[in-house]
Amino acid sequence: MEPLILALGWLGLYAPLALGAVGxxxxxxxxGSAACGALLEVEGGYGRYIGVAAMPSSQTIYGIxxxxxxxxxxxxxxSPGIFGLGILVGVAMLYGAIALGDACASSINVxxxxxxxxxxxxxxxxxxxxxxxxAFVFALVLAAAIPK
Amino acid sequence: MAEPYITLVxxxxxxxxxxxxxxxxxxxxxxxxxxxxxxxxxxxxLAIAEALVSxxxxxxxxxxxxxxxxxxxxxxxxxxxxxxxxxxxxRIDQQTIMAGLRQxxxxxxxxxLEQVSGASRWAGFIASHWDIPDFKLAAVYPWIPEARNxxxxxxxxxxxxxxxxxxxxxxxxxxxxxxxxxxxxxAFVFKWDLLQAWLARDAVQAKSRFQELINEVKNxx
Numbered sequence: 395m396e397p398l399i400l401a402l403g404w405l406g407l408y409a410p411l412a413l414g415a416v417g418x419x420x421x422x423x424x425x426g427s428a429a430c431g432a433l434l435e436v437e438g439g440y441g442r443y444i445g446v447a448a449m450p451s452s453q454t455i456y457g458i459x460x461x462x463x464x465x466x467x468x469x470x471x472x473s474p475g476i477f478g479l480g481i482l483v484g485v486a487m488l489y490g491a492i493a494l495g496d497a498c499a500s501s502i503n504v505x506x507x508x509x510x511x512x513x514x515x516x517x518x519x520x521x522x523x524x525x526x527x528x529a530f531v532f533a534l535v536l537a538a539a540i541p542k
Numbered sequence: 543m544a545e546p547y548i549t550l551v552x553x554x555x556x557x558x559x560x561x562x563x564x565x566x567x568x569x570x571x572x573x574x575x576x577x578x579x580x581x582x583x584x585x586x587x588l589a590i591a592e593a594l595v596s597x598x599x600x601x602x603x604x605x606x607x608x609x610x611x612x613x614x615x616x617x618x619x620x621x622x623x624x625x626x627x628x629x630x631x632x633r634i635d636q637q638t639i640m641a642g643l644r645q646x647x648x649x650x651x652x653x654x655l656e657q658v659s660g661a662s663r664w665a666g667f668i669a670s671h672w673d674i675p676d677f678k679l680a681a682v683y684p685w686i687p688e689a690r691n692x693x694x695x696x697x698x699x700x701x702x703x704x705x706x707x708x709x710x711x712x713x714x715x716x717x718x719x720x721x722x723x724x725x726x727x728x729a730f731v732f733k734w735d736l737l738q739a740w741l742a743r744d745a746v747q748a749k750s751r752f753q754e755l756i757n758e759v760k761n762x763x
Contacts, residue, residue: 424548428722431552434576499548499722507556 396470403473406480407464410533413484414457414491421450421495428499432506442512446498449519453491456530457484463537475540483533490526497522548722550579557733560706560740573734577727583622584724588731590617591626595633596735597706598742610637611661625716625725629732631663632712636705638662642677643690699743706736 425447432443460483464476497519505512553576555567568576577585594617614634621627638658645654655669664679671677676686685708692701710733717729 424722427548428552431549431554434553435555499552503552503721506552 399470399473400468402477403468406473406477407468408461409480409484410460410464410487411454411457411484414453414455414487417488417491418451418454421453421491421493421498422447424492424495425450425498425502428502432502435506439509443502443506446502446516446519449498449523450491450494452523453487453494453526456526457487460530460533460537463534464540466540466542469541472541479533479536479540483529486529487526490522490529494519494522494526546581546722547579547724547727550576551722551726551730553579554727554730557730557737560710560733560737561703563737563741566734566737566741568734570738573731577731580724580727584727587621587623587626588728590620591630591728592731592735593617595630595637596732597709597739598735606657608657611658614661623724623728625719626728629712629716629728633709635662635664636683636708638665639668639677639679639683639686640689640705642668642672643686643693646672646677702740702743706740710736 426444429443429447433440436443460480464480466472466476468476498516501512501515501519505515554573557563557567577588580588594614614630618627618630621630638661641658642654652669654672655665658665664677667679668677671679675690680686685704688704689701692698692704713729713733713736717726719725
């Protein structure tokens with residue numbers, strides 16, 4: 395039983411980074427695909443679209459920080475807490491990055507035809523990012539409560 | 543992958559509502575270049591559907607409704623995409639009702655049924671309510687009374703506008719159902735077809751476009 399609990403601890407420790415990275419890959423691929431398509435239609439301002447396509451990479455950064463905050467010597471006392479916190483924040487980062495990729499793809503798709511809506515079309519993406527930040531910040535707060 | 547055509551959809555321009563459009567935002571050549579990104583099977587199904595129910599192809603449709611039904615029955619076997627199949631059925635229903643409205647004053651229901659049998663699910667229903675002006679279908683298709691009025695007043699332009707608007711709205715809903723999927727792609731293609739057909743109706747614009755083409759040819763040589 396003990397090795398299992400410790401293994402779950404390791405799983406929770408690396409989950410925020412791994413799941414965040416998987417989400418960022420999918421999100422950046424979706425938004426990047428939309429950006430590539432838009433490049434065929436617009437005459438300039440290419441960097442704007444590529445920049446938006448990179449937005450879902452933030453979840454990987456949050457995942458790195460959470461993993462570093464959870465990093466400690468794994469024991470039977472702290473492994474369950476690290477598992478629960480790490481897995482849940484990892485899932486939040488995974489889904490957040492995918493949703494952000496979809497929101498960015500939509501933003502790119504509409505703003506290529508109507509540049510003046512570029513800023514406002516990013517509002518849904520900003521909202522999704524906001525929820526990721528909530529999950530990230532409270533993961534850090536709760537990580538401090540897990541025994542060293 | 544649920545949304546396989548993100549790049550393709552993003553590479554397509556915005557299509558303004560056809561009644562407000564002044565020119566087509568993309569040429570057929572450029573559109574076909576973009577459509578090369580479709581999966582072969584999707585491209586094949588789209589080509590079949592275009593030949594069957596696109597607006598401009600319907601202008602060159604077979605001489606009789608019976609021929610059209612035969613063509614429809616052969617082609618629809620090839621369509622496996624549910625949304626595309628549903629759109630084809632929607633167009634066939636629409637065309638069947640229009641055929642009924644056109645013929646109800648001149649032919650017997652048996653002749654009509656013989657022609658369109660096997661196409662629309664409404665063929666038998668229309669024949670059994672042949673003497674009722676809207677075939678008792680106005681609750682399902684609220685546009686029937688308006689279409690009948692246009693027919694009675696010989697207002698071909700008004701009738702086309704009505705039909706195009708109905709198809710346009712339907713395509714808008716289809717595209718919304720999967721914004722980066724095959725649905726969005728084929729909705730764009732059929733909308734573009736409507737737009738082209740509408741622009742071609744404008745005599746003044748057609749003359750101006752013709753002059754532009756003449757000038758282009760002159761400049762090229």
